[in-house]
Amino acid sequence: MxxxxxxxxxxxxxxxxxxxVFPQLRFFGVAPDLLLLVGIATAIxxxxxxxxxxxxxxxxxxxxxxxxxxxxxxxAYSLAAYAVGAVQSTILHxxxxxxxxxxxxxxxxGVLLFAGAGAVLGHEEFISLRLPTVVLVVAVANALLAxxxxxxxxxxxxxGLGPRPVLR
Amino acid sequence: xxxxxxxxRTRFTLLLLVLTSITVITLDFRGSGGGLIGAVRDGxxxxxxxxxxxxxxxxxxxxxxxxxxxxxxxxxxxxxxxxARIAELEGRLGRDEGAERELAEALxxxxxxxxxxxxxxxxxxxxxxxxxxxxxxxxxxxxxSGIAVDMPVVTGxxxxxxxxxxxxxxxxVRLITDAESSVGVRLARSGEVAVAEGEGxxxxxxxxxxxxxxxxxxxxxxxxxxxDNSVFPPGVPxxxxxxxxAPPGQLQQDVEVRPAxxxxxxxxxxxxxxxxx
Numbered sequence: 001m002x003x004x005x006x007x008x009x010x011x012x013x014x015x016x017x018x019x020x021v022f023p024q025l026r027f028f029g030v031a032p033d034l035l036l037l038v039g040i041a042t043a044i045x046x047x048x049x050x051x052x053x054x055x056x057x058x059x060x061x062x063x064x065x066x067x068x069x070x071x072x073x074x075x076a077y078s079l080a081a082y083a084v085g086a087v088q089s090t091i092l093h094x095x096x097x098x099x100x101x102x103x104x105x106x107x108x109x110g111v112l113l114f115a116g117a118g119a120v121l122g123h124e125e126f127i128s129l130r131l132p133t134v135v136l137v138v139a140v141a142n143a144l145l146a147x148x149x150x151x152x153x154x155x156x157x158x159x160g161l162g163p164r165p166v167l168r
Numbered sequence: 169x170x171x172x173x174x175x176x177r178t179r180f181t182l183l184l185l186v187l188t189s190i191t192v193i194t195l196d197f198r199g200s201g202g203g204l205i206g207a208v209r210d211g212x213x214x215x216x217x218x219x220x221x222x223x224x225x226x227x228x229x230x231x232x233x234x235x236x237x238x239x240x241x242x243x244x245x246x247x248x249x250x251x252a253r254i255a256e257l258e259g260r261l262g263r264d265e266g267a268e269r270e271l272a273e274a275l276x277x278x279x280x281x282x283x284x285x286x287x288x289x290x291x292x293x294x295x296x297x298x299x300x301x302x303x304x305x306x307x308x309x310x311x312x313s314g315i316a317v318d319m320p321v322v323t324g325x326x327x328x329x330x331x332x333x334x335x336x337x338x339x340x341v342r343l344i345t346d347a348e349s350s351v352g353v354r355l356a357r358s359g360e361v362a363v364a365e366g367e368g369x370x371x372x373x374x375x376x377x378x379x380x381x382x383x384x385x386x387x388x389x390x391x392x393x394x395x396d397n398s399v400f401p402p403g404v405p406x407x408x409x410x411x412x413x414a415p416p417g418q419l420q421q422d423v424e425v426r427p428a429x430x431x432x433x434x435x436x437x438x439x440x441x442x443x444x445x
Contacts, residue, residue: 015216016216019216019220020221020295021227023297025234028370049177053181053185064208066298068301068302070205071189071191071193071196075193078182079186085178125348126301128347130368130369
């Protein structure tokens with residue numbers, strides 16, 4: 001099996017969870033951003049290039065269910081995933097906690113990019129006193145899900161690497 | 169040299185993705201939510217609708233358990249409040265045996281007052297807000313059931329929001345607490361006309377354009393005004409005034425409104441089939 005056959009079902013499951021289940025799992029009124037996590041996890045395992053492409057696709061899928069401008073999530077997710085992939089490529093020795101920290105930072109960046117680009121496109125209300133809460137909760141929740149997400153996206157996006165987990 | 173070529177390729181990929189995003193955003197703006205982008209959105213919503221409904225049903229025990237864990241403190245407070253309320257109502261019933269019948273009649277009158285003869289479609293809420301930046305919910309019915317954009321959505325308690333987008337089998341409702349929501353309202357007792365604006369999920373709604381000399385009181389009922397070709401019919405309860413302050417020197421009063429409907433626990437709603445504007 002190749003990435004082309006593994007990625008679509010993984011993305012489909014992620015979209016269903018993101019839109020039907022995760023909206024109910026809220027801390028302080030904020031839900032984890034599973035599709036942003038998918039993009040970042042791909043960038044960690046497959047690099048900036050493929051990570052940005054998968055994040056772009058995941059973002060477009062997210063945009064299908066939002067009232068915000070179509071393409072806004074795709075833009076924010078792909079930029080965040082690219083940044084994560086670029087940083088990750090400079091790390092030679094990957095301890096188990098490094099992907100967790102990277103997901104945390106990538107999620108912070110992704111949410112800030114979404115809010116910032118949204119404000120530029122006329123949604124000034126995205127930049128509010130609630131933004132730090134949204135950033136923090138999304139980042140922590142995504143970081144908690146980082147280990148399984150990285151393993152799944154490694155299986156889906158980099159099949160050639162085999163079943164051995166990257167995390168140590 | 170190889171690293172440089174690889175870096176150039178990844179930068180080219182990123183540039184391509186950014187330009188594609190900007191193109192798609194531009195297309196969405198030019199089509200005003202319709203056109204090709206609108207068709208893609210509607211298609212995705214309809215195609216995934218059965219799978220999402222099935223997933224939501226199958227995983228509802230997990231969801232409920234999580235909700236119970238995260239809102240345990242709130243539930244305790246609510247239980248105590250409800251017990252006190254039951255005791256109070258039991259006391260009243262003891263004093264007046266006809267109270268139950270009167271209450272039922274009052275509720276029926278309240279419902280008839282703001283829905284009138286307008287046709288309605290009952291729909292089930294199938295999704296809480298998906299985005300962390302928008303206050304929207306999703307209903308299990310769409311244009312196939314006669315729902316159209318801008319139709320008001322109500323419960324027996326009052327206004328919930330308005331339909332923001334529709335596909336064949338689903339519709340998305342922007343709640344009145346969304347930061348982009350504004351509703352023309354009238355204060356029931358003083359008759360003052362104002363605009364109720366959403367302030368996000370964790371804050372009460374605010375009223376704009378309330379004259380400093382207006383006599384506004386806490387717990388005063390706020391209803392839709394129905395003025396100026398409003399999408400909302402007049403007289404629909406929006407909420408009750410939660411706080412009033414009139415800082416000296418300001419051209420309007422600061423008025424906060426608590427929504428009449430409990431927007432955090434919506435399960436069944438009614439879409440009022442008003443004529444499209």
